Amino acid sequence: MAVEGYKVNKFHGPTKRYCRTMDLKNDPVLIAEYINRHSRENASPEIREEIRSIGILEMEIYIWNNRLFMIVETPIDLDWDAAMNKLSTLPRQQEWEDLMSTFQPMNEGDAASDKWKMMERMFHLYE
Numbered sequence: 308m309a310v311e312g313y314k315v316n317k318f319h320g321p322t323k324r325y326c327r328t329m330d331l332k333n334d335p336v337l338i339a340e341y342i343n344r345h346s347r348e349n350a351s352p353e354i355r356e357e358i359r360s361i362g363i364l365e366m367e368i369y370i371w372n373n374r375l376f377m378i379v380e381t382p383i384d385l386d387w388d389a390a391m392n393k394l395s396t397l398p399r400q401q402e403w404e405d406l407m408s409t410f411q412p413m414n415e416g417d418a419a420s421d422k423w424k425m426m427e428r429m430f431h432l433y434e
């Protein structure tokens with residue numbers, strides 16, 4: 308666990324952040340494999356490139372037990388729904404989503420937008 312925190316990238320120009328959550332199946336073997344599939348060594352370069360191609364600048368996934376929390380940084384003018392629709396049509400995405408359904412309590416054929424739930428910001432250190 309990184310008690311010292313995590314470095315945040317700086318981007319040229321303003322960005323916006325989306326936060327999403329999902330639970331994995333509560334099975335330690337499946338959770339370990341899910342983590343392994345997302346490791347630096349095993350994460351698919353094609354999937355990462357497809358994610359970047361729709362305008363996503365950064366994506367981080369955090370885990371606590373079987374709960375996932377995703378932070379997505381995008382350009383300020385990104386249209387989220389249009390970007391997710393485009394992502395779902397890219398060559399490797401459905402294959403990846405079907406593989407991930409092994410770990411997630413969802414159905415084969417579901418898109419990422421069916422699995423990950425958008426979170427609403429309820430607090431920040433107001434200016």
